Amino acid sequence: MTSALEKILAAQPSITDWQDDLYIHFHRNPELSFVEHQTHDRIAEELDRLDGVEVVRHIGETGLVGIVRNGDGPTVLMRADIDALPVRELTGLEYASTVVGVSSDGETSPVMHACGHDIHISSLLGATRLLTEHTDAWSGTFLALFQPAEERATGAEKMVDDGLVDRIPKPDVAFSQHVMPQAAGDIHANIGPAMSAADSMKITLFGRGGHGSMPQTTVDPAVLASLVVLRLQTIVARELAPHDFGVVTVGKMVVGSKVNIISDRAELHVNVRSFNEQTRAHILEAIERMVNAECEASGSPQPPTFEYYDQFPLTDNDEDVTTRVRSAFADAFGDRFIEATPSSGSEDFGAIPNAFGVPYCYWMVGGSDREAFADAKKRGVIAKEIPGNHSPFFAPVMHPTLDAATKAILVVATEWMPPAG
Secondary structure, rough: OOOOHHHHHOOOHHHHHHHHHHHHHHHHHHOOOOOHHHHHHHHHHHHOOOOOEEEEEEEEOOEEEEEEEOOOOOOEEEEEEEEEEEEOOOOOOOOOOOEEEEEOOOOOEEOOOOHHHHHHHHHHHHHHHHHHHHHHOOOOOEEEEEEEEHOOOOOHHHHHHOOOOOOOOOOOOEEEEEEEEOOOOOOOEEEEEEEEEEEEEEEEEOOOOOOOOHHHHHHOOOHHHHHHHHHHHHHHHHHHOOOOEEEEEEEEEEEOOOOEEEOOEEEEEHHHHEOOOOOOOHHHHHHHHHHHHHHHHOOOOOOOOEEEEEEEEEEOOHHHHHHHHHHHHHOOOOHHEEEOOOOOOOOOOOHHHHHOOOOEEEEEEEEEEHHHHHHHHOOOHHHHOOOOOOOOOOOOOOHHHHHHHHHHHHHHHHHHOOOOO
């Protein structure tokens, strides 16, 4: 590590109490996508307290950016997502959320930071504070970007559409991170695909309704939907090469209203994951081809419809940038830096660096109790015993998770923005 980085890291314990209080506040007060108004205001309030930070508010409704200019040098963007999920928290923590919120669509539900975005917010605020307090240790411009609505795959694009590129300095490189169910304090990064592309679609199948006692007069969409669900499972099993990653999940099926009524339509909600554009295009084409064929075979009175939504881009780490990040992490974290494997989860972060036309790296931070994780790994029961993202039991261990996430930001920031001279 450089002496400049060592100086900043030596000061990290001085912000622990403040940062812990921030984390507990955000965990207790989660807000859903595009209604993160209190979260936006608290972040802005904390940034306003720091010397030399220019705050650009309300980009993409509830997004904001803290700009720290510190002389000549590279411009580095670090992004944290800020929205929570419609999940009832069951962690039993003293600071567990009891919030019931209303979504931007008007739906009421319990709300929880079940994906670690509260860690992301608090670590970025902590790193920004340390950078403003130690401006002699780096030079350049640091952009602390807080993004709404990652869970809906639209927050990054919303910020871009609201003029992000023209409202802040152009970065030379961009970074982001995510808490995952790995050993707390470990840092994971890999070159190439880090998070899968994802596409969701609503497929409407049309039948001909009638009385349940006279099926011969109908085209039963329940049977048709069942055939489609089974058929779609052959895409990955029989159309992709064994080494080519793809997932097709029918997560929701809606058909019928009463036991003796054959409905006139069915809805399928399908989610697709892939690690490259060729596979993505193949799967989406295959879904439409198979659905159309099954509808024709069943005598549907009209063709099916396909409505795409929640489309996440592939998160694809730049080779040169990530090679440099991995080297810096290996130096700073030692054996707690681990080579990552691509995750089948998805992210919309890539829309931001892509809009600027700059390279990026996205890494993972472990958040699970180290002893519990090691024991579960030894017994081969991680998936059963270690709560994952979006679980009502997901609760990152505050320390060392928060410490490692903050340190990781400082490592990459000072790697790109060393002291002048």
